[in-house]
Amino acid sequence: MSTTTAGCPECDGSLKQDGCETVCTHCGLVVGEDSIDRGPEWRSFEDEETDSARTGAPLTRSRHDRGLSTEIGRSTRLKGRKRRQMARLRRQHRRAQVSSKRERNQVYAFTEIRRIVGSLGLSAAIRDRACVLFESAQNEDLLQGRSLEGFAAATVYATCRTEGVARTVEELCRAARADPAELRAAYDALNRDLGLPTGPIDPREYVPRFASALDLPEEIRGRAEQLVAEARERGLVGGRNPAGVAAACLYTAAQERDGELTQAEAAEVADVTPVTLRATYTELQA
DNA sequence: ACGATTATTGCGTTCTT
DNA sequence: AAGAAAACAATAATCGT
Structure with missing residues (x-):
């Protein structure tokens, strides 16, 4: 990992230096640092207890100390x-x-x-x-x-x-x-x-990452972002899964070009089903 | 708790090779 | 003609309010 003269590899967004790492201002991806975290103060759980079978450790799930805590009882005999x-x-x-x-x-x-x-x-x-x-x-x-x-x-x-x-x-x-x-x-x-200050997610936030996951050219990504804006104008965004909307716009943009991208592929990176993608895609066509 | 959106599944259709 | 992809439909699950 070294120099970062160009843009973010994910989305071509601008890069910003943040402490010892380089972060894309657009998608939040850390570029200039490897993702192994070797922080000093906490021990790593990586090796043992991988995923399933967290056998009875006090730190599993909600009841961290179930049955393990001790109490000092009261005695009536003491004065x-x-x-x-x-x-x-x-x-x-x-x-x-x-x-x-x-x-x-x-x-x-x-x-x-x-x-x-x-x-x-x-x-x-x-x-x-x-x-x-x-x-x-x-x-x-x-x-x-x-x-x-x-x-x-x-x-x-x-x-x-x-x-x-x-x-x-x-x-x-x-x-x-x-x-x-x-x-x-x-x-x-x-x-x-x-009371977190969270508004609804703009589908555009997903576009760059999804586009890069699908190996789509810059041109299609840009067009997809354009389509998101258009979808918003037409009220196709409200109430829908923003990831689905992003996938639909990506698919539409790719379709306008070479049509190499399938609905299933686009849907997969967005963690939605093709049916969901299609819902906004067809609306977008009309 | 409700209405709307999404997932899932199955199936006849269209497009590609 | 065969296979994949997109479309459609019905029902169950989930979301947002």
Whole structure:
């Protein structure tokens, strides 16, 4: 990896230097740095416990400490000084427990966030903001009953959206150890209790990335973006899956040229079905 | 909880080779 | 003629509000 004189390899957007890395201002892709994350402070979970079979670790899913916490019981036999001493012990034990629980969660979530961000090739700025967001969620007690993995995924997802470099829920879930339901549960909680400044996603945000995933020439990409604008004019964007709209515009643009691109291919990179693509495609034709 | 959008599946049609 | 791609239809699932 070296010099970056031209534009972003993904979308030809302009590049911006951000700390030690080079980031595309358009699609948020990190260009000038390898995606292996070797941050100092957190241990890596890469090797052990890959995906399935997270055997009984305290950090799995929502109930991180199910059955594993200890309590100091009360005894009626104790009197006076001994009794007060036990009460104090109990108090301290509880406090140590919650604070370490919080810490463990944070370590795990941050590690997970870093992993996701690295695997999606996103910037350090995104990563940091996602971490901050997670802390806010912790402060608001949003984690109760929801999965940590979901929050890790959701914070990255939310940050991408607010930064205008949106990824689809499917992309996030593929990179994260969470499914769409978990991500959504967490994301909804963030939105509701933290009031994220997230508007609807502009389909154009997806075009450059999808275009490059499909190896489409610059010309088609530009035309597709034009078509997105046109679709918006005609009210074909509202209420629809923006990724589907982006795929439809890409397909239409390719069709106008050589017709080498199939609906199925375009639909696949957008994580939608051909039927969905067709819905806006036919509208666009009319 | 509701209405609209999307996924899924299956099938007759059109286009390409 | 055969195979792929696009279109259409019906129902189930999911989304946005």
